[in-house]
Amino acid sequence: MSVQLTNRSKPVDRRPMNWVERMYLVNIFKGMAITLKHFFKKKPTIQYPEETRPFSKVFRGLHILNRDEEGRERCTACGLCAVACPAEAITMEAAERQEGEEQLYREEKYAAKYEINMLRCIFCGYCEEACPKDAIYLSQTFTPSNYTRKGFIYKKEDLLIPNPLTDPEGFKKAQGEIQQAKETI
């Protein structure tokens, strides 16, 4: 016995075709009317590289590493993000800040090496939740592309947002994205 799923089902008409139907022409004209209607319809295409579809606020894209207003890196290489990462995509090496590097790093310890393998990453956002230092966020950027697998291992230089001292515009833009990420964590 069949189960009725919707009310839209129609019984199949198995009557033999009458002579108008057997001429095909009427139904062909009907079909052509339908295609003509589609011809003048508004097209849903988004011209991709020039236009992009707006994302939801909670979209999780590629990571960025934050700086403070004076351009110092916030990350202290505590490793909490790497621990939180279910895909084990994050590696880092810590180092001690030397004399004279105060304008580079915010605290005494910093990440000498910070790498995220974007092919392993599942973009869950646990790293940004784990971070106690306000340092890592998931941006709205997506579709990374590269010629080699190696190129998908993002170094610290790839991840850091622009320095406000040299590129205030870029810094402001990145801060906007971070603000949005903060609201949706």
Added chain:
Amino acid sequence: MFLLAIDWFFIIEKLLLIAAIVTLSMVVAMYATYGERKVAAFIQDRIGPNRAGPFGLFQPLADGGKLFFKEEIIPLASSKFLFILGPMLAMITALLTSAVVPWGTALKVGEHVVPLQVADVNIGILYVFGVVSLGVYGIMLGGWASNNKFSLLAAIRGASQMVSYELAMGMALIAVLMLTGSLQMSTIVESQRGGALGGLASWNIFGGGQILGFLIFFICALAECNRTPFDLAEAENELNFGYHQEYSSMKLGFFLFAEYINMFISGVIMSTLYFGGYDIPFVNEAALATHIGQNWVAILTFLCLFAKALIFVFIFMWIRWTVPRFRFDQLMNLGWKRLIPLALLNMIITALVVLWLKK
């Protein structure tokens, strides 16, 4: 003395005209590929090619360039001469058809009157049919010389389809010939000019009552051009692209090009036979000529024929992206059991009416 006897102006005029018509056919075929992709896209709610140049207008150039740079492969097992002859024949026959079409009223260059028609032979329409029938050799030779079972099957299909539809086409045409009483293309057009309803009443389709005849002719033209729903010769899902499977580079391009030229020319022929040719509806050309000059009228009439033909090309494309392909037995049934009796009926009724009116 012999050289002086030759009318040099005549030769140059005809050569120029031939060059113009061949160029026109080529350009139309080129942009018909673009048009086809755009029409397909619009019908499928897409946008189509729009990256090469404004609105993608350079797309045909890019496509052509690509085809030229592709490797040219001639299969070892093929018969080489025929393999090369196939696409050549397809192209040549496609271009030859345009020779007898009257493209517009005569131009006037100085003293000379230049008719916009390469050859006004008195059996014009027979010539068209002869050349179109030759077109099947392009497909036959191409398919056979490829030495590939699929290509051969496609060639056989193409040939049988063309032969069976030519019959119905010819019979539909006889009705038009009875109305006009001439096989000459220019006479057929002239007989459709002037008259009531802005000239529409003298067009063969309305005044001649050839609506059924036109419909048969149109369906047969679709089949002759190997267009969907009758593109069984290149059915990609059953025959792997049919007779052009083994072709590459510009040889493939020639086959595809020939199809579009055929489409354009058959649009022109249909306009000429049924829709008054270069006759501009609702306009009295003779009166207009006294106002703006004969040459402008010639250009306008040409544009009118061109527009009519392009409408047909659009309808061809529209049908292609609406109607699925026929099965082979359906195709043969339609051709032999439906169209030929209908064409015969149309012929007899037209004959009776013509006979009765002449009494």
